[in-house]
Amino acid sequence: MLSLHDVHLTFNAGSSAEVRALRGVTLEIPAGQFVTVVGSNGAGKSSLMKIVAGEERPTRGRVQIAGRDVTRLPVHRRARDVARVFDDPRAGTLPELSIEDNLALALCRGRRRRLRFASGRARRELMRERLTPLGLGLDARLHDLAGLLSAGQRQSLTMVMAGLRDPRLLLLDEHLAALDPGTQARVLDLTIALVRRLGCATLMVTHNMEHAIEVGDRLLVMSQGQVIADVSGADKASLSPERLVETIVAAGDVASDRMLIGEAVA
Amino acid sequence: MSQVIVDTLLTGLPLVPAVVGIWMIFRLREDFDLTIDASFATGGAVTAALLAGGASVPTAMAAAVAAAGAMGLMTAGLHLLLRVPVLLAGVAMSIGFYSVDLRIMGVPSVSLVEGSTLFSGFAGLSPGAADAATIAVLGGIVAAVLVALGLFLRTEVGLALRASGVNERMTRSQGADVRALLCLSLVLANALAGLSGCLVVQADGFADVNMGAGTLIAGIGAVLLGELLLRPAGSKVLRTMLALLAGALAYRLVLVGALRLGLPATDLKAVTALTLIVAIAAERYGRPLLRLARRRLEGAAAPLGARAEAGVGR
Numbered sequence: 149m150l151s152l153h154d155v156h157l158t159f160n161a162g163s164s165a166e167v168r169a170l171r172g173v174t175l176e177i178p179a180g181q182f183v184t185v186v187g188s189n190g191a192g193k194s195s196l197m198k199i200v201a202g203e204e205r206p207t208r209g210r211v212q213i214a215g216r217d218v219t220r221l222p223v224h225r226r227a228r229d230v231a232r233v234f235d236d237p238r239a240g241t242l243p244e245l246s247i248e249d250n251l252a253l254a255l256c257r258g259r260r261r262r263l264r265f266a267s268g269r270a271r272r273e274l275m276r277e278r279l280t281p282l283g284l285g286l287d288a289r290l291h292d293l294a295g296l297l298s299a300g301q302r303q304s305l306t307m308v309m310a311g312l313r314d315p316r317l318l319l320l321d322e323h324l325a326a327l328d329p330g331t332q333a334r335v336l337d338l339t340i341a342l343v344r345r346l347g348c349a350t351l352m353v354t355h356n357m358e359h360a361i362e363v364g365d366r367l368l369v370m371s372q373g374q375v376i377a378d379v380s381g382a383d384k385a386s387l388s389p390e391r392l393v394e395t396i397v398a399a400g401d402v403a404s405d406r407m408l409i410g411e412a413v414a
Numbered sequence: 415m416s417q418v419i420v421d422t423l424l425t426g427l428p429l430v431p432a433v434v435g436i437w438m439i440f441r442l443r444e445d446f447d448l449t450i451d452a453s454f455a456t457g458g459a460v461t462a463a464l465l466a467g468g469a470s471v472p473t474a475m476a477a478a479v480a481a482a483g484a485m486g487l488m489t490a491g492l493h494l495l496l497r498v499p500v501l502l503a504g505v506a507m508s509i510g511f512y513s514v515d516l517r518i519m520g521v522p523s524v525s526l527v528e529g530s531t532l533f534s535g536f537a538g539l540s541p542g543a544a545d546a547a548t549i550a551v552l553g554g555i556v557a558a559v560l561v562a563l564g565l566f567l568r569t570e571v572g573l574a575l576r577a578s579g580v581n582e583r584m585t586r587s588q589g590a591d592v593r594a595l596l597c598l599s600l601v602l603a604n605a606l607a608g609l610s611g612c613l614v615v616q617a618d619g620f621a622d623v624n625m626g627a628g629t630l631i632a633g634i635g636a637v638l639l640g641e642l643l644l645r646p647a648g649s650k651v652l653r654t655m656l657a658l659l660a661g662a663l664a665y666r667l668v669l670v671g672a673l674r675l676g677l678p679a680t681d682l683k684a685v686t687a688l689t690l691i692v693a694i695a696a697e698r699y700g701r702p703l704l705r706l707a708r709r710r711l712e713g714a715a716a717p718l719g720a721r722a723e724a725g726v727g728r
Contacts (some may be wrong), residue, residue, distance in 0.1 A: 179517075180495055201587065206704075222588045223558055223587055224586050224587075224588075224592070227586075227587060227589030228589065231589050231674065234583075234584075239583065240584055241583065241584070241585060242577050242580045242581050244580050245580065249573055249577075253573055253577050253585070253588050256573075256574070256588070259589070261571045262569070263566070263569045264569055264570060265568055265569060265570075266569060266570045266572070267568075309588075325491075345726075346597055378705050
């Protein structure tokens with residue numbers, strides 16, 4: 149489904165401020181596989197997500213989604229296949245627009261937008277149908293502004309928006325990071341249910357080692373722009389958060405990362 | 415008093431399309447496009463030149479709107495291809511098109527007194543009837559523009575246009591081409607300003623090369639006043655359109671009222687600036703002050719015991 153071949157991403161190439169964010173990442177993720185990605189700050193996780201989403205173009209290498217070479221395609225032309233949930237709950241929704249308008253916008257993802265009403269009775273029914281299982285009462289609040297929702301509600305809404313058009317690839321970019329532990333658990337349950345329903349390939353970046361181990365089929369550890377560990381099945385299940393931290397630290401990361409990962413394990 | 419209202423409608427209604435265009439950039443994109451000043455003047459210049467040359471009214475109006483829309487496209491091109499910020503691109507356009515407008519008209523000012531306009535058929539009517547007919551025609555055009563734009567903003571394309579100004583990254587991730595949407599918003603905004611210039615020239619009976627100066631600033635004042643009056647929220651498209659209409663008319667009411675009170679026409683620019691400042695201040699401080707006053711009034715009206723319980727006067 150998702151294929152990265154020798155992908156490099158370098159910022160400020162040739163200058164003293166040169167940063168090699170990705171260094172020859174090669175990766176195959178089949179359809180339906182749920183992959184979690186961990187690594188310290190600067191390991192290349194976000195760069196990987198940006199390359200897959202189309203926000204950055206690789207300096208070298210090739211990206212394919214569903215057999216289509218998308219290396220040079222901008223974000224909006226990949227949206228047919230790719231849905232994304234950002235780390236900041238405010239980034240994935242439009243606070244000045246109603247819940248209905250936010251969902252209507254997502255309903256058009258990957259289709260040519262036309263001069264017909266963005267929302268009608270049938271679409272509102274579909275929206276309510278998708279919102280009801282959340283149990284947040286959002287199905288009765290379609291006309292409320294998205295800005296009135298809490299961070300957890302907004303991230304739940306973003307998850308629903310991501311699943312509206314049945315994407316082939318779901319990108320979750322630290323989407324639980326800004327939520328309190330209780331809300332994290334609820335949105336994580338929602339994530340697992342959504343991925344199960346969609347049956348799509350999923351790439352989830354997280355700083356939470358327990359989530360990285362417990363959720364999904366496969367775990368990637370990134371460090372210094374490379375995938376340094378790729379585990380799945382029994383190997384993944386036998387990992388402990390402490391051992392995962394040791395792996396990342398042993399890869400030569402800085403002291404501040406120990407603190408960050410230490411917090412995640414705690 | 416009734417003449418103040420008539421004058422407000424006669425001078426305010428032609429400005430409504432420009433105010434809507436300014437709102438599209440100022441509120442939907444949170445940007446300033448000074449091309450509006452130029453496209454308003456060019457819309458007027460094209461209309462005057464064509465009507466004075468014997469062209470039909472529909473032809474002149476279509477050409478004015480198309481020319482102004484093309485100016486929006488040029489600003490979008492400067493922004494997207496040369497990476498010039500919209501504000502600076504607009505400044506360049508407004509300076510450059512002063513010369514273009516002079517070329518179009520040939521002279522700094524063109525009179526349409528003898529030419530055919532939208533309103534020349536009302537020349538034989540009494541002054542009151544002519545004003546009423548002019549207001550009816552302008553009102554019809556403005557209503558058509560507001561309804562059409564209100565409906566457009568509720569379409570799939572219109573929704574993406576509204577979204578792209580709020581959160582470009584999210585809109586892009588939802589599959590919308592934000593570069594195309596930027597072009598569309600600048601074309602529409604300037605086409606609407608051109609339509610206003612076209613209507614003003616026909617209502618006033620003349621075009622002047624300086625007529626666009628201050629249009630953007632006046633429009634922003636009208637937008638702020640309208641928002642203060644009707645408080646439109648993001649998804650309330652119809653209410654937003656009504657707020658823009660109310661804002662444009664309220665803004666003109668201030669100027670017409672100032673003239674009626676004996677203010678010399680030379681001071682109108684100062685009144686325009688003052689109204690803008692008041693509108694900005696009222697938007698920021700008006701609602702909290704109103705809430706405070708309402709609370710005080712409610713407190714004063716409550717019985718003494720209830721006031722003591724609520725802690726009033728402590």
